[in-house]
Amino acid sequence: MDSPYSPGFGARPAVLVGRESQLARAEATLTRVANSHAAASSALVLTGARGLGKTVTLGVIAETAEDRGFVTATVAFDSVSDNVQLLAGRIAEAIAPLEAKAARASQTWTRIRQRLAGLSVEINAGVVKITSSGREPAEQRSGAGALQRQVLADLLSGAACLAKEHERPGLAVLLDELQEASREQLVVIANAVQDALRVGAGAPLVIFAAGLPETPERVMAAASFTERFDFRGLGRLDADAAERALLEPANRVGVTWDIKAAATIVQAAGGSPYLIQRLGDEAWLLADPRRGDHIGVDSAETAIAEVRDNLAGGMFRGRWAKATPMERAFMIAVAQVVDEEGIAQTRHITAVTGRSTPQWSRVRGDLIDKGLVESTGTGTLRFTMPGFAEFARSRVDAPWLWDNIRSGLTLRAQPLTHRGLDPVPGSSAGAHELQVPDHEADSE
């Protein structure tokens, strides 16, 4: 039988758990817009670290909007595109089918065409064409941003009006990977969204967006007046939700989990929906169950070991490679001081590194922006991915460590206990000394 799990980024899970409140909010907004024929009062922005389900949650919202008849435009920003144009192009694609149905060129159409042209996008007989990639140098002169903002705001409202003219409840725009837009683009987009939502009456527009945890700061810095953004964090799954995400997809196809095996996986996943899918899938492949079968502890444990190796060789390694030496040093320090729950105290990081908090604060901020660590309250933080602490501990290459070691200082860290994907160490009694790979120490 095929695995009922969906272990890829953006891959829709068979059962989406633990996001009831965000979905209820989105549905309420859709209902209000459909009922009032006016723009939503705010844009719902989901924020959270990688793998927490922003994309799939947006996907479910998009589907709900479509089911209710909304015209929907979904776009994922990226760091190389002109995201303003990308968004305009998606809106054009979303409304293109309406053009075919238009008896004659309405005023709204004329307005939309003009706005699209202003952003170098053409729509003709339902076909969307980008007429020039990127902006012309002349348009980059100061003031171009303000103009683009106005054009985009008008386009958003115009497209929403058009949806209404075609007896649709409105236009739903979904923006993923918000943090990828450059500051300049974000200024245009965030302000245009503010303006279009403010217009309100007559333009039934609703905006849903998602981005990494840094998104609220970036959006607020881009648009000074952001009362129309409703930021909602997506957190890790609690144990009940994680268990449902693991059990339900299997149960639906007549396969059950040994309760201990399920508990092992839920613990190893540490509330990460991504890991639930990865581990569930791996255990499924190992157990290769048929209807009526039971997935046992052996499959679960082997799956955990395999996924751990796989992450260390792939995703964790990639993230590590992109980090600067200072970021790595900081992550090693975090990895050294995390407690049972994977939480590190800032003061312990200061103690173990001999550097003060202000010296670390930029590094810490950069790592939060990259989605590698997250704050869990005042003076505490943790890695966003369970198992990353163990990985970081295996990569001791921070320059300050050598200095400390050379000067004879012994760093003592928390005992290595079983945390998420971390392997259970053989003897974990008492404090454990920092492991320094011999060859790396020698090469200094």
Ligand SMILES: Nc1ncnc2c1ncn2[C@@H]1O[C@H](COP(=O)(O)OP(=O)(O)OP(=O)(O)O)[C@@H](O)[C@H]1O
């Ligand atoms: N609520 C959930 N219940 C069950 N599985 C989920 C849930 N949310 C996400 N997943 C699974 O987690 C994985 C990651 O989801 P998704 O790609 O949406 O995360 P993301 O937050 O968009 O990550 P990124 O920041 O890297 O884009 C997917 O395999 C998805 O199926």
Ligand SMILES: [Mg+2]
């Ligand atoms: Mg995503």
